Amino acid sequence: MRKKVFMAAGYNTISLGTGRSEFNPRKPRPGIEHYMTEAGRATLSAIGGASNVDECVVGNFMAARFNRQGHLQGFFPAIDPGLQFKPGISVEGACASGGLALITGIRSILAETADVVLTIGVEVQNTVKAIYGADILAGAGWYKKRKNGHAYFFPGQFSDRAGAYFEKYGRERTRRSFARWYRNAIENARLCPTAQEFENKTQDLEALAMTEPNGKYFVDHLNVYDCSKVSDGASAIAIMSEKGLERAGISLHDAIEVVGWAQTERDITQDPPDLTELTNIKGAIQKALQMAGIGIHEIGTVETHDCFTIAGILGVEALGLAKPGEGPDYVLAGETSRTGSVPFNTTGGLIGWGHPTGATGVHMAVTIWEQWTGKAGAAQIQLNPSKPYGMSINMGGDDVTAVVIVYKKADL
Amino acid sequence: MKSGDKLRNVAVLGAAGKMGSGITLLTALEMASQSLLPENKGHNYILNAIDVNNENLLGLMKYIESQALKFAEKNTVSLRRVYANREDLVENEEIIREFVKHTVGIVRPVNRIENAADSLLVFEAASENPQLKVSLFRQIEQVNPHKPWYLTNTSSIPIAFLEQEAGLQGRIIGFHFYNPPAVQKLIEIIPLAHTSNDLRDFALDYASNLKKVIVFSNDKAGFIGNGHFMRDILFANQRVERLVEEGVPEPNAIYILNKVSHELLIRPMGIFQLIDYVGIDVCQYIMKVMAPHYPQENLYSPLLDRMLEAGVRGGQYPDGSQKDGFFRYEKGKIAGVFDLESSSYQGVDAFEAFALKWGDPWPEGVPQWKAVVKLSNVDDVLTSYFTALKHHASAASQMAVEYGRASRDIAKDLVNTGVALSEEDVNTVLKTGFYHVYGPVNKYFD
Numbered sequence: 001m002r003k004k005v006f007m008a009a010g011y012n013t014i015s016l017g018t019g020r021s022e023f024n025p026r027k028p029r030p031g032i033e034h035y036m037t038e039a040g041r042a043t044l045s046a047i048g049g050a051s052n053v054d055e056c057v058v059g060n061f062m063a064a065r066f067n068r069q070g071h072l073q074g075f076f077p078a079i080d081p082g083l084q085f086k087p088g089i090s091v092e093g094a095c096a097s098g099g100l101a102l103i104t105g106i107r108s109i110l111a112e113t114a115d116v117v118l119t120i121g122v123e124v125q126n127t128v129k130a131i132y133g134a135d136i137l138a139g140a141g142w143y144k145k146r147k148n149g150h151a152y153f154f155p156g157q158f159s160d161r162a163g164a165y166f167e168k169y170g171r172e173r174t175r176r177s178f179a180r181w182y183r184n185a186i187e188n189a190r191l192c193p194t195a196q197e198f199e200n201k202t203q204d205l206e207a208l209a210m211t212e213p214n215g216k217y218f219v220d221h222l223n224v225y226d227c228s229k230v231s232d233g234a235s236a237i238a239i240m241s242e243k244g245l246e247r248a249g250i251s252l253h254d255a256i257e258v259v260g261w262a263q264t265e266r267d268i269t270q271d272p273p274d275l276t277e278l279t280n281i282k283g284a285i286q287k288a289l290q291m292a293g294i295g296i297h298e299i300g301t302v303e304t305h306d307c308f309t310i311a312g313i314l315g316v317e318a319l320g321l322a323k324p325g326e327g328p329d330y331v332l333a334g335e336t337s338r339t340g341s342v343p344f345n346t347t348g349g350l351i352g353w354g355h356p357t358g359a360t361g362v363h364m365a366v367t368i369w370e371q372w373t374g375k376a377g378a379a380q381i382q383l384n385p386s387k388p389y390g391m392s393i394n395m396g397g398d399d400v401t402a403v404v405i406v407y408k409k410a411d412l
Numbered sequence: 413m414k415s416g417d418k419l420r421n422v423a424v425l426g427a428a429g430k431m432g433s434g435i436t437l438l439t440a441l442e443m444a445s446q447s448l449l450p451e452n453k454g455h456n457y458i459l460n461a462i463d464v465n466n467e468n469l470l471g472l473m474k475y476i477e478s479q480a481l482k483f484a485e486k487n488t489v490s491l492r493r494v495y496a497n498r499e500d501l502v503e504n505e506e507i508i509r510e511f512v513k514h515t516v517g518i519v520r521p522v523n524r525i526e527n528a529a530d531s532l533l534v535f536e537a538a539s540e541n542p543q544l545k546v547s548l549f550r551q552i553e554q555v556n557p558h559k560p561w562y563l564t565n566t567s568s569i570p571i572a573f574l575e576q577e578a579g580l581q582g583r584i585i586g587f588h589f590y591n592p593p594a595v596q597k598l599i600e601i602i603p604l605a606h607t608s609n610d611l612r613d614f615a616l617d618y619a620s621n622l623k624k625v626i627v628f629s630n631d632k633a634g635f636i637g638n639g640h641f642m643r644d645i646l647f648a649n650q651r652v653e654r655l656v657e658e659g660v661p662e663p664n665a666i667y668i669l670n671k672v673s674h675e676l677l678i679r680p681m682g683i684f685q686l687i688d689y690v691g692i693d694v695c696q697y698i699m700k701v702m703a704p705h706y707p708q709e710n711l712y713s714p715l716l717d718r719m720l721e722a723g724v725r726g727g728q729y730p731d732g733s734q735k736d737g738f739f740r741y742e743k744g745k746i747a748g749v750f751d752l753e754s755s756s757y758q759g760v761d762a763f764e765a766f767a768l769k770w771g772d773p774w775p776e777g778v779p780q781w782k783a784v785v786k787l788s789n790v791d792d793v794l795t796s797y798f799t800a801l802k803h804h805a806s807a808a809s810q811m812a813v814e815y816g817r818a819s820r821d822i823a824k825d826l827v828n829t830g831v832a833l834s835e836e837d838v839n840t841v842l843k844t845g846f847y848h849v850y851g852p853v854n855k856y857f858d
Contacts, residue, residue, distance in 0.1 A: 129485065131485050131504050131508070132504060132505050134504060135503040135505055138503075146502050146503065147499070147502050148496075150489070150492070151488040151489045151491075151492050152489075215489075216489065217487075218489070
């Protein structure tokens, strides 16, 4: 890193969708600008107002179809008139759009075009039923593969991965690890008031998650509990240089530092080389660790892209915390739970907190920031001082876009 | 011609009515699915939706469209396979729209019975009027040279009567859906001894394709469903009369019987609410149709007549909401009770208070139907509840036990008189067709 880069003043709206008591599919809901405004204003007020902002970035996947709205950077001045006539940019990388927004902000700091970048991720998806949302989200794959793809395109892709994994490493233990992953996700979400599953009251989560998949109406190897839900929400965070922190009056104690990152692409027109691993994510993790100059065992907490439980398991293996085929054991041994050796997705991740696609990458950074600055409330985990780093792994499409960021507590 | 080919040209009589629209929908969906099979490529599928009411036919087409949309949204996984060779259909939305367009395209809303001239199958869902049904069949027989099969939805008229009067010789079978046909899982099939095997097989296959629960009934007026329901009504009527003799005002007696049959017998609705749901006029008509076939019984309810004379009919609005009948409804809940003397509805609260006082003490901790449906140990819960009820001395509890026993006796009679083939069949009809959580033949009231 040619220059120190920090993040602070994170904020999450609620993740709205089924499971939240505010959600009523028959009643009108807030539009995309509501979420951008709520998250943007919260971050602005924590950094001393819009006058302290040099540039703005918004990450979003498919507002053009979900909301009939493109050109989202035009909303920044609507969030605060102080952003009028300032630079704004919109980035898209499917479900890694939020991660790309972070990377874009980091690059601006490194390029010294800005000292404070207001970064927002947003998605509002409950405008259509899930069966039509599946069409929209399929845009994260290659359009030429849509025709032969599953009705629920991405669940279909990851169901194929789960099927291949079952075949190679065994089904029963793997399915149990999916159920454990689900339980961890919901239990963490119950501690985070903005989480979509905050109010989830199911008693035996693992039993529920063991529901047999039904390929007739959904996909062959995953049930609905293996999948993240349809979500509306936004997250915002300020990306800053040292000068920016000073200008915004934010102490190192309230910030995290970005110490490594990687952003890589895999050919969207090609099938994954190996269905039982996240090849691109794996490479990006290595690059990011290398940049940070640390080993995996110095990572104290991970936010990984568990759009599906199988992606969670494959994420654990991509990190090298478990060998290929042993991710399920690692999860079943409790290592990824909030009291395990490396707590994963401490506010619920995509399955528990929610997955407003374009917001997810930013939400990951906000969660890491909350944990390392002691702002996670009831979801706060005990952090191990010998592992002072955190990592976020944000994935677009089927392992096509990877955004991996390594953070550390800024005042260490 | 294979039996399945009969679905290529179908007529539904009374297509825009309450039962007819559901039958038209299910048939249209089945025809659409059949027509999309590779082996049926190149064949036309036509469903003549025949009804005299043009406005209702317009409503029918909207209903078909909205329900076909729901069906397609739920079955997109398999529809993508069906349309795998259609390169122009890529997204779910395109596939769903195509299926809806295709299904709606099969249905031809028409007025004239002559439109059934080329039909191979005729579903009959006209009013429960024997002469009308016979006349419709005769008209079709005159213009249709294909010797079509008739599946009648009558819930009470003996099939043999219809067959004989219309000269259909083995080409008619009872195929009785429950209301609403698209939702209710039960079909009563009523074959005659000489109904052709092909038609019998077709009816069975077709009902299975619709994923219905099938119960065979013998050809005795009212069959199993109404055979039980009408006598259940008459029992409630007798008890109302008895209460009136004991000095309870009639509207209060009606309310009490409804409350007892609903709450204490753990049924989805009380007996008088069910009459309102079906329609007071419909119930009266069914009794009228059944009565001549059971000369030893008095299948007649003066109470229903008096309600109809007062212009109160019950039944449902086209959108499925409940019309006022014995009760006035607000958002589906009972809000008032009809008083025949003043010919007006009185607020429900006073009736509830009266009932509570009359039956005091009402048993406590009565399981609710809504909760019991979801239980896995229904039998345990019911056994312990009804055992306690039998030993509970209040008037309400004793009336409930008597009512349960009467319902059981009606069911047993249906078997003894050869209407139902088994007690289990009666239980299946009450459980699937009437959503009871237990069959009338049980050990709870022994």
